[in-house]
Amino acid sequence: MRPLRYPFAQAALRFAITAGLAVGVLALLAPIAHAQSAPMVWQMATEYPATSMPGEGLTTFAQEVAARTQGAIVPKPTFDASAGVKSAQMPAAIREGKLQAGDAFGGALGEVDPIFLLSSLPFVATSVDKAHRLADLARADYARAFEKQGQHLLYITPWPPTGLWSRKAVDTPDDLRTLSVRAYDETSAEVMRAAGAKAQNLAFADTMPDLKDGSVNAVLSSGDGGAGRKLWEYLPYFTAIGYAMPLSFTSMNTATWQALTAAQRDAVTSAAKATENKQWARLNTRVAENTARMRGNGVTIQDTPTPSVQQALRDAGLSAVGVWQSRVGERGAQLLKLYLGASQKTEKNAL
Structure with missing residues (x-):
């Protein structure tokens, strides 16, 4: 009977060694596979x-x-x-x-x-x-x-288009002069100043404390940005000036x-x-x-600004474009000219 057991024992030993090596190799490869899949x-x-x-x-x-x-x-x-x-x-x-x-x-x-x-x-x-x-x-x-x-x-x-959030309605150029406005870049701050308002370029995160203490009573922003910050809690009027x-x-x-x-x-x-x-x-x-969200939260929306307010803002914007052109250099000025020329051509073709 012994000759029969010996080959079996050898085979069992070989299997154990092979299996042990396989387990060991897998154990070594496991961290590598894990690192590759992370x-x-x-x-x-x-x-x-x-x-x-x-x-x-x-x-x-x-x-x-x-x-x-x-x-x-x-x-x-x-x-x-x-x-x-x-x-x-x-x-x-x-x-x-x-x-x-x-x-x-x-x-x-x-x-x-x-x-x-x-x-x-x-x-x-x-x-x-x-x-x-x-x-x-x-x-x-x-x-x-x-x-x-x-x-x-x-x-x-x-x-979305930039509008003007305010504590009171903005119906005349004189109303613009009562505003202390949060602008979103230096160009828009310059435009609002040229229109007679006080204005400063502020990040949204820095604006909220000023709204709460009343030092800012208007914000230049879209309905999108205003809704995200719930501006209606402080500024219940929105004028769609179509600024940019x-x-x-x-x-x-x-x-x-x-x-x-x-x-x-x-x-x-x-x-x-x-x-x-x-x-x-x-x-x-x-x-x-x-618009629906704003009205649902009590915001009075003026879809079209009065002609006098619109004209005052457009007049104020003219010099700001010139200042930007002087800053940006020839390439930027060419871009703007190319865009304006293409826009005028598109509008003529639409007529």
Whole structure:
């Protein structure tokens, strides 16, 4: 009987050794497999609420990237400046790696490069089609400006038309002179000052305390931004002055971008394009939604400003455009001229 047991014992021993080696190899490979499957997490931020256009853009982009990379990249958006970074500080925070990506309002980036003030020039692009055309025309210039800051432009977010929130109705130029206005960039502050108001360029996060103590009694903002901050609690009047349709920009750290594989860059680019398309599409219903929300919260909306108020603001805006042209240089001036020429041609063809 012993000769029969011996081969069996040898086979059993070989099996045990082989199985033991396999288990050992698997144990050694497990941490490697785990490391390979761990997602790449991107910290993203905006100073605006999650329900605002920039907030919804970050949420959409995060979802698109996660889906298109099958979870290999997971952006984590934060809102309301909870990351401690406002729009003006966003380029530095991304460049220094404190954030991998983020959204910044173009008007706050004027000191970085005056090209970012193009979209918020007074009474230049006052419809969705015009704002979209201007954004497409200047996209390469925006991208180059971000490259100089060590960043890669991902997508653009449009805002609904800028209006004037106020504590009292604004029916005459004299009413403009009673306002202490929060403006969203230096150009709009200059325009409001030229119209007779007191004005200062403030981030939204810095505006709320001034509204509460009464030192600010008007805010230049869209219905979108105002609704996100519940401005009706302080400012129950809104005049649709059609000042501008400014842009926000979402960019990411260039080193982070370059470290991606070609397939990952393609996925992120596709996610950014899909996000931007959705952002523009949202504008089709956004104004109506904001108007309904505002009226539901007791806001008195003046859909068309009085001719005297509109003229006073347009007159005040003329010099601001000239100041911007002197700051931005030849290329920016050419962009504006090209856009205005194309717009006039389009309007003539529509007649």
